[in-house]
Amino acid sequence: MRYRRLGRAGLQVSELSLGSWVTYHNQVNVNAAVEMMAAAFDAGVNFFDNAEAYAAGESETVMGQALKKLGWNRLDYVVSTKFFWGLPGQHGPVNRKNTLNRKYLMQAIDGSLQRFGLAHLDLVYCHRPDPNTPIEETVHAMSDMITQGKALYWGTSEWSAAEIRAAWDIAERHHLHKPVVEQPQYHLFHRRKVEHEYARLYDDIGLGLTTWSPLASGLLTGKYSAGVPADSRGALQDMGFLREGLTDAAKNAAVQQLAPIAAELGGTTAQLAIAWATKNPHVSSVITGASKVSQLQSNLGALAIADKLTPEVMARIEEITGKLAD
Amino acid sequence: MRYRRLGRAGLQVSELSLGSWVTYHNQVNVNAAVEMMAAAFDAGVNFFDNAEAYAAGESETVMGQALKKLGWNRLDYVVSTKFFWGLPGQHGPVNRKNTLNRKYLMQAIDGSLQRFGLAHLDLVYCHRPDPNTPIEETVHAMSDMITQGKALYWGTSEWSAAEIRAAWDIAERHHLHKPVVEQPQYHLFHRRKVEHEYARLYDDIGLGLTTWSPLASGLLTGKYSAGVPADSRGALQDMGFLREGLTDAAKNAAVQQLAPIAAELGGTTAQLAIAWATKNPHVSSVITGASKVSQLQSNLGALAIADKLTPEVMARIEEITGKLAD
Amino acid sequence: MRYRRLGRAGLQVSELSLGSWVTYHNQVNVNAAVEMMAAAFDAGVNFFDNAEAYAAGESETVMGQALKKLGWNRLDYVVSTKFFWGLPGQHGPVNRKNTLNRKYLMQAIDGSLQRFGLAHLDLVYCHRPDPNTPIEETVHAMSDMITQGKALYWGTSEWSAAEIRAAWDIAERHHLHKPVVEQPQYHLFHRRKVEHEYARLYDDIGLGLTTWSPLASGLLTGKYSAGVPADSRGALQDMGFLREGLTDAAKNAAVQQLAPIAAELGGTTAQLAIAWATKNPHVSSVITGASKVSQLQSNLGALAIADKLTPEVMARIEEITGKLAD
Amino acid sequence: MRYRRLGRAGLQVSELSLGSWVTYHNQVNVNAAVEMMAAAFDAGVNFFDNAEAYAAGESETVMGQALKKLGWNRLDYVVSTKFFWGLPGQHGPVNRKNTLNRKYLMQAIDGSLQRFGLAHLDLVYCHRPDPNTPIEETVHAMSDMITQGKALYWGTSEWSAAEIRAAWDIAERHHLHKPVVEQPQYHLFHRRKVEHEYARLYDDIGLGLTTWSPLASGLLTGKYSAGVPADSRGALQDMGFLREGLTDAAKNAAVQQLAPIAAELGGTTAQLAIAWATKNPHVSSVITGASKVSQLQSNLGALAIADKLTPEVMARIEEITGKLAD
DSSP states (O other), X not given: OOEEESTTSSOEEESEEXXXXXXXXXXXXXXXXXXXXXXXXXXXXXXXXXXXXXXGGHHHHHHHHHHHHHOOOGGGOEEXXXXXXXXXXXXXXXXTSSOOOHHHHHHHHHHHHHHHTOSOEEEEEEOSOOTTSOHHHHHHHHHHHHHTTSEEEEEESSOOHHHHHHHHHHXXXXXXXXXXXXXXXXXXXBOHIIIIITHHHHHHTOOEEEEBOTTGGXXXXXXXXXXXXXXXXXXXXXXXXXXXXXXXXXXXXXXXXXXXXXXXXXXXXXXXXXXXXXXXXXEEEEEEOOSSHHHHHXXXXXXXXXXXXXXXXXXXXHHHHGGGOO | OOEEESTTSSOEEESEEEEOTTTBTTTBOHHHHHHHHHHHHHTTOOEEEXXXXXXXGHHHHHHXXXXXXXXXXXXXXXXXXXXXXXXXXXXXXTTTSSOOOHHHHHHHHHHHHHHHTOSOEEEEEEOSOOTTSOHHHHHHHHHHHHHTTSEEEEEESSOOHHHHHHHHHHHHHTTOOXXXXXXXXXXXXXXXXXXXXXXXXXXXXXXEEEEBOTTGGGGGGTTTTTSOOTTSGGGSGGGHHHHHHHTOHHHHHHHHHHHHXXXXXXXXXXXXXXXHHHTSTTEEEEEEOOSSHHHHHHHHTHHHHHTTOOHHHHHHHHHHHGGGOO | OOEEESTTSSOEEESEEEEOTTTBTTTBOHHHHHHHHHHHHHTTOOEEEOOTTGGGGHHHHHHHHHHHHXXXXXXXXXXXXXXXXXXXXXXXXXXXXXXXXXHHHHXXXXXXXXXXXXXXXXXXXXXXXXXXXXXXXXXXXXXXXXXXXXXXXXXXXXOOHHHHHHHHHHHHXXXXXXXXXXOOBOBTTBOXXXXXXXXXXXXXXXXXXXXXXXXXXXXXXXXXXXXXXXXXXXXXXXXXXXXXXXXXXXXXHXXXXXXXXXXXTTSOHHHHHHHHHHTSTTEEEEEEOOSSHHHHHHHHTHHHHHTTOOHHHHHHHHHHHGGGOO | OOEEESTTSSOEEESEEEEOTTTBTTTBOXXXXXXXXXXXXXXTOOEEEOXXXXXXXXXXXXXXXXXXXXXXXXXXXXXXXXXXXXXXXXXXXTTTSSOOOHHHHHHHHHHHHHXXXXXXXXXXXXXXXXXXXXXXXHHHHHHHHHHTTSEEEEEESSOOHHHHHHHHHHHHHTTOOOEEEEXXXXXXXXXXXXXXXXXXXXXXXXXXXXXXXXXXXXXXXXXXXXXXXXXSGGXXXXXXXXXXXXXXHHHHHHXXXXXXXXXXXXXXXXXXXXXXXXXXXXXXXXXXXXXXXXXXXXXXXXXXXXXXXXXXXXXXHHXXXXXXXX
16 A cells, blocks of 8 residues: 555555545444444555434444544554534524534534544544535634644635635634645546646645545446446435436446456456546545445456556547547 | 524524523423423523622522423523622622632633533623623633633623624733623613624624613513513512613503504514614623523414515514614 | 723722732731731622732732632632742752743643632732743743633733833733733832833733732831831841831931821821822832731721822822932 | 753753763663762752653653652753653554654653653753744644643654744744754764854754753763773763764864863863853753762752853863864
8 A cells, every 4th residue: 555645735545545434334334333344444555434414423433433443553543533413402404404603613623533533533624514604713723623623634625725825824814723635526527626626736735636536426436327227326315416427328338448448458447437536646545435345346346547647648548538538 | 493603703692592580490490491491492592691799609509400300401591690799708899709710710611510410501791791800811811711711712791893703802912711702781772882892892802792682671671661560570579670661651651562563573572672782783692580481382483473574574673672772 | 899900901999909928827827817808808809819929928828728718709709929049959049040931930830720629710910920930931831721711811911111011012912911000110209110110001002900018028117217127027037138118217218207297197108108109100009018917907097097198298208208219 | 969940941940951861771771870860959959851762761760760769859850851862662653653643642742641650741842943844733742741731741852943944933823832943963072063053042942952962972082082881871872873873083183182171170081061051041950960870960060060161261271173064
């Protein structure tokens, strides 16, 4: 496993990391989490991604219990969570969902630490931007988590370049802890933010990236080329919002064209897609998901493929996918 | 219930909120508070206003015990208190009453938290300006409460525009937590501060407002048009200072003229007066009082009336009350 | 009793206050301290002055035990201590005496709080300037005591105007808690610092003063006019450094001339001297000492004399003492 | 013993101090440490140097247990540690070795305090510069240790002048605790950093120095002039990296020439070398090592030699060693 700095920050994360979205609690219980995290850790993975909203807090609980069983030294792993979506409550979303206000954030971190059973989290993200809270209020709250020792670094997820820069500027002006990382969606068919919108931020503020959905929710595995398989994520009741994208004809055709390239390199289309994401030097870690150890091992195989992605191969991939990417 | 941001802050409060001045401890015991707060909460009220000085601390104790019985999730309600008037002591007012000095404030917050039985308050107000303490000393103390996790937001009550701006500027310059809200008296007969003096603050510093006395201590209910009823607040021994205002002939006549308008809209004069206050977009929440659940329900009826306050109706109200307002 | 703000700070202290130098532990035990502090408190005194170095820490212990027995509400009194002289140790003065370095200060406050048995002190003073520690280091440490809640306000004692201003400027620039008070020696024969050197500081930074030795160690009582009485402070073994000043012929002669003026006003020379110190509007509190309740009561009598110090009387006093003052 | 300020900081350290590198745990157990530290302390040594990496944490444990047995007053000694090299872990060096990132530093201080059994350390050093962590991240973490009360002062070891200045500037700009000391290697054959590279820092930022290896790992004792003795540090398996330097012919010849000068002054070559280091007024403390009390006593004899290092003697030493120094 190779490790990369989180942008300009001194923290180093493994090129491939393990996320818990969708899977933990729903498909993965504590024992399965222990098994999968142990396999990942043994392969060198040191970053485990989570969020308060995943399975309404249960994903944090499962991962926390797994960490306790695994008993790793706290220095050897990086664990994150994210705040914004919140958990259901009596008054609906007021001050507890879809917000980054101080009240929510200060209580959210305490809830997460309790579910994880940890004294601190390494990384805390603002899961989405909140147009209804001043960025200054959010920056102050996130920075306070670090000052209080409840977190070590903070970042954003799916914020605009302007919002990230505003947060950084406020932190610089008021001498607060600055955001160091953004977590955007990034795969062969979704590139604009990472490659264009954020372009100046890498140098200007040293932004790091941990990217999600390297397989475009499974589209890049090729398994949706003949429709939605019954046992796939696309078939899950709550994931209806993904269905249209997963069955896009042009994109599925392109995935079919990638298959022989992957085969040439000795891998699968999925491995090729993950490997492609790691080629971007601004990406610190590509977050992968898995509900079985075999799937995890397959994902980790992408690292070997990445070594074979010569400029020539990259050009062939670009020709197939470039015109379809947003 | 609708919710509004507290000025530019990310915190959202219900358009109508429930105050405890006069009533708690004096007219409302813990069981009655539980009943009334539950009714308000079920109707969507999420903001409960209090102050150290209300019933000399007993109002906080009553509300704290009620909150404990109600057992709501801490994210679902916003509770405030205010500091300035203090509690009686051996040396009279020195450093404990009518002050915003650091000694008083740092001990006052601890006393309030203990009476409430809460780990933090959402909102803490400077109940009045203190000409004998530098604003910088007060701002530093209020900001320290937030840094220490004892409060989440702070504001002022009945401060001048110049004082509020001074506090905001000091906080900006020294990188402290800024005041986000002012709590002024605001009703049909008392408008100058809200509508003129503070005018520039809404845009310049994003000031929010929680307003008190929407019924002008009962004058706007119409019950003082024939003198002071024996069972009214105006008849209470400690409230003598209100009596003159409550029996003002011109104002009582105007209230009589509002009655048919209210009736046309299907409500009472009191509901019309509360509804009118909510029409001001700078008002985040109108604090209402009640000593009985029926009175609370009646107050909440104002929301339906507010929907019927068309520009034409507002003009008729203005014609009747505008010339009498200070 | 009248109260004055501590310079521009919001804290109010009684015009006369009670110090513990020399007396506590040496001449005053816990029971006597309780008796004397109770008498002072009943007369309105709210400020009790102390220092780590008084009786090598024992003065703090005695006062702390007295406060515990008295059981006053914490808001009703102001208690101070001072750091610099330190306590004896194995390596001599290194890092523990005659210093204001961070190591000493951070441990000194913890030691004082423990001896007092208090959660916080109201006022903490740098007992002398330390030319061997950067003022920035000292300012940061004193400010940290306030941020940590161990103290509420800080000041200096016998610092030069330039040093006080430097401390204030550093605190302003680095957004730290500023010094609010200086404790200088001040009496009829010692005025230069208060009346000239500090002159600009009162307006520029709002400096307050708590002054010590209003009786010039007893010289202004008149009891040294015929030599050093056997039971006086001047006769104490450790107080040899005071002896020369106490027996100054010209000053003792002047004191004799003050006696008839004091008698005219119905008081003693000592009361006249204390009253004179309170006439300076920049003085927040005159610290008096006493080893017996009767002496304390006599000191408090100065307040009545102060009311009789007309401009004409002040001019007569000035004529007698002005030329002898340094 | 004489004491010097740590550069411009108010902390005073003994001209000679006692380090634990190589010796503690390996050659010195708790009882021996007690004996040696007691002898040093009795001779006036007040500074005891350590590092997390010495004997992989065991050196801190040994010194902590010795301190507990010795029972000195906390004000009377200064104890340091250093962070960078880290301890071995499961993923190799990622985030735990050769780093100054926030994750490592915040956990390293807690680990050190636990091994020492102390509530705070007096001095914490960044043991080496880390090119892979922004200096701002490191400065913020080191300053946070002080704000949290876990350390009192911080500094660097073997940083470049530019790095030290960058750290100081960042702390000044963001109002954080500044670095006050650097710990460089400094002896007759290694001078460039101290005498040239850092030259402007002494005045500009008040940098202090605690220097290590005054005997050039033993070369300056003269015992390597006939090769590497079997019982010397140079013969230790882990110290192979020192061997080449220790057997340098020209340097060993120079050491032979120093012997008669040392004898003239009544001391050994080793004492002469230590004494020479203390003559540099920018050096706050020369850290010496010892595995036996006799060796410690011999080192302390250097203080007497230092008094005899007249300009003439210094010139003779310079002639012998100057051309060989880097």
